[in-house]
Amino acid sequence: xxxxxxxxxxxxxxxxxxxxxxxxxxxxxxxxxxxxxxxxxxxxxxxxxxxxxxxxxxxxxxxxxxxxxxxxxxxxxxxxx
Numbered sequence: 001x002x003x004x005x006x007x008x009x010x011x012x013x014x015x016x017x018x019x020x021x022x023x024x025x026x027x028x029x030x031x032x033x034x035x036x037x038x039x040x041x042x043x044x045x046x047x048x049x050x051x052x053x054x055x056x057x058x059x060x061x062x063x064x065x066x067x068x069x070x071x072x073x074x075x076x077x078x079x080x081x
Contacts, residue, residue, distance in 0.1 A: 003075045008032055008064035009052035017078040019067040031060035 006027065007015060034050040042049025054062060069075050 002068055002070045003078070005067045005069060005078050006064055007067065008054065008062050011067075012065050015065075015067055015078075016081050017067075017069065018071065018074040019069050019078075020071075021068040023066045023068075024063070025066050026061050026063045027054075028061055029056060029058050030054045030062045031057045032062055 002020070005011070005015075005017075005019075006025075008027075009032070031054070032052050033055045034052055035055070036051045036053040037043065037048030038051045039045050039048050042051060067078070069078055
């Protein structure tokens with residue numbers, strides 16, 4: 001079975017995992033927001049950096065890239081990231 005990963009932030013230009021296909025697309029009724037604080041990828045425990053997350057918002061559209069992944073090792077790597 002294949003797995004699809006939708007990237008809407010840094011995964012768009014740097015997925016960090018192998019994939020079989022890459023399709024530009026969008027999800028409806030969601031928007032990108034910088035609400036999530038991060039200390040592992042950006043920032044520090046005292047000053048967490050902001051990362052993009054999705055927020056349900058009827059009528060919104062979020063563009064991104066969908067990655068098709070079929071190899072088990074590549075799926076595991078994608079889920080770890």
